[in-house]
Amino acid sequence: MMKIHNLPEAYAKVHLPSKVAMAVTVKPDGNFNLITLEWFMRTSIAPPMFAISIGHSRYSYDCLQDNRYFNLVFPGSTQKQLLTLAGSQSGRDVDKFSAGQVSSFPGKLKKLPILKDAVACFECEVLSQVKSGDHTIFVGEVKYSWSNDDEDLFFFPKKAD
Numbered sequence: 001m002m003k004i005h006n007l008p009e010a011y012a013k014v015h016l017p018s019k020v021a022m023a024v025t026v027k028p029d030g031n032f033n034l035i036t037l038e039w040f041m042r043t044s045i046a047p048p049m050f051a052i053s054i055g056h057s058r059y060s061y062d063c064l065q066d067n068r069y070f071n072l073v074f075p076g077s078t079q080k081q082l083l084t085l086a087g088s089q090s091g092r093d094v095d096k097f098s099a100g101q102v103s104s105f106p107g108k109l110k111k112l113p114i115l116k117d118a119v120a121c122f123e124c125e126v127l128s129q130v131k132s133g134d135h136t137i138f139v140g141e142v143k144y145s146w147s148n149d150d151e152d153l154f155f156f157p158k159k160a161d
């Protein structure tokens with residue numbers, strides 16, 4: 001039977017298992033940062049676009065103010081530890097590319113790194129942004145798409161009861 005619950009209780013029923021992604025952004029010093037994301041979506045077919053929602057406290061938010069590019073990374077099944085690192089440490093304190101021993105090569109758009117162990121990477125240029133409470137939604141147009149036939153997608157599993 002449907003009943004009124006608070007949001008965390010109701011949302012807990014529907015958000016796992018879920019796809020999870022990471023976004024690479026450009027730091028002011030020209031190096032790169034990584035953030036784990038659950039709030040992202042495809043938003044246009046032609047041109048292809050993705051939107052990502054970034055909290056205002058995140059270092060990735062600061063990076064996106066200066067450098068209007070991100071690489072949306074769909075992780076491979078071996079990248080669980082990197083997802084944990086990218087989702088729990090801030091790029092203000094840690095260089096996640098070296099701490100996570102990320103294997104990458106330069107992409108085409110502003111040389112945003114392409115993660116070798118990912119399933120797919122989409123190099124995006126930010127076209128617009130909209131504030132959404134304590135997050136901002138950055139809408140990016142996909143400029144280059146990469147995919148890897150040798151990897152399976154990582155899914156964030158349902159929590160054990």
Ligand SMILES: Cc1cc2nc3c(=O)[nH]c(=O)nc-3n(C[C@H](O)[C@H](O)[C@H](O)COP(=O)(O)O)c2cc1C
Nearest residue numbers: 036037038039054055058059060087088089090091
């Ligand atoms: C599974 C998972 C999903 C997350 N989804 C988001 C998200 O969609 N948007 C966001 O701003 N932060 C999200 N976070 C939190 C950030 O990844 C986390 O605060 C990170 O340390 C921020 O790094 P930064 O300060 O280097 O940008 C998520 C974390 C986890 C573990």
